[in-house]
Amino acid sequence: MKVSICSQAFNPWQALQDYQQDLKPDVQFGATSIFIGTMRDYNDGARVSSMTLEYYPGMTEKQLEKIIAQAGQQWQILDAYISHRVGKIQPDETIVLVAVWAAHRGDAFDACRFIMEALKSTAPFWKNEKLASGETRWVASNSGGYQKG
């Protein structure tokens, strides 16, 4: 299990490969479910040129660990890994990576989605967007992932 707060851009594929390499001898997983969130260059009707992510050092990590523990109580999972960017982020960069390893696909899918939704609604991160116009604005709230749009 690992929770990582990154202040530099990271390659999600490399991060996954490295992480999985380390758990391979121990863990007999048959199913891996992964979610990757990537910064887009528009949001809410405006072009966004960059974004700054604030967080609460200490609480954020604690909250992410708690979310993984909750997932582990509800589903049979073998391991989980969360990596989240903070600081200044450019379009096309990875914002968040969640990966869950399990014996069976139902557990991997459900736990990965639970972690992502819980992260979106409870992990202390705040996005400040810098628009192409030069203005900055705080993102007001996250949409629910089970609804469309």
Add this chain to the structure above:
Amino acid sequence: MKVSICSQAFNPWQALQDYQQDLKPDVQFGATSIFIGTMRDYNDGARVSSMTLEYYPGMTEKQLEKIIAQAGQQWQILDAYISHRVGKIQPDETIVLVAVWAAHRGDAFDACRFIMEALKSTAPFWKNEKLASGETRWVASNSGGYQKG
């Protein structure tokens, strides 16, 4: 959109990185949902030393393309990629990779799961396990991914 039938072992992270590289200029995705199925060295109470995957050349590709098209009718997705092994497979090798790119996470998660479940229940692949005892056996059926166990 790509459907790939691989007769050689492949690195899923490299495959994803390469595939995503090619779609990057065109597609403004914010969410990527990925599933990876990996061969384990036991199944149904027995140690499995290798596996041979048979398929129906022509129909298998057609069926996978149809599944992606069905996902595209139900959810707003930007791209999808399926890669599936055939032939002789060793434990720890990737059997299947499904990736879906979308603007929003709900669509990415739902479509990825739909594709995986549809693949498991309708794509013409058949697993023949070689047990540690030397016997071989056909896997009788796939479990539903929405139930436990």
Add this chain to the structure above:
Amino acid sequence: MSIKVRYFASLGERMGRSESNLELAQAMTVADVWYHDTSQIMPNNVLAAVNMEYAGLADEVNDGDEVAFFPPVTGG
């Protein structure tokens, strides 16, 4: 008319062949193709495809069709 019949996985093993060519004098369904080619009762979990699309046992087949029979799929 001429039909290509294919058997996959455990069904191919059971039939002792993976394909055969069937010559038929009259219109037939998928189920008829099975009985003409195998002379066996069909196991109840057999799936069928005509020209690489899933088909029902009552579907008609046409000259030149490829009809495939296979057990439940187990990929992924």
Add this chain to the structure above:
Amino acid sequence: MSIKVRYFASLGERMGRSESNLELAQAMTVADVWYHDTSQIMPNNVLAAVNMEYAGLADEVNDGDEVAFFPPVTGG
């Protein structure tokens, strides 16, 4: 007793500070900490944490606690 108060994101901007130290003479709730430190009405979407765990506005605070206030989270 001594309480460390922290404000994040838009709330820090609005307060013009990201933290302060509050000295209190008596037992207090999270809501009391807010009013003593800000002298403002609390916006209705403010979230609170005590010692880095989510807390309710009626929760009591103790000497040495860190109390944080922040807007709805927008990570991921």
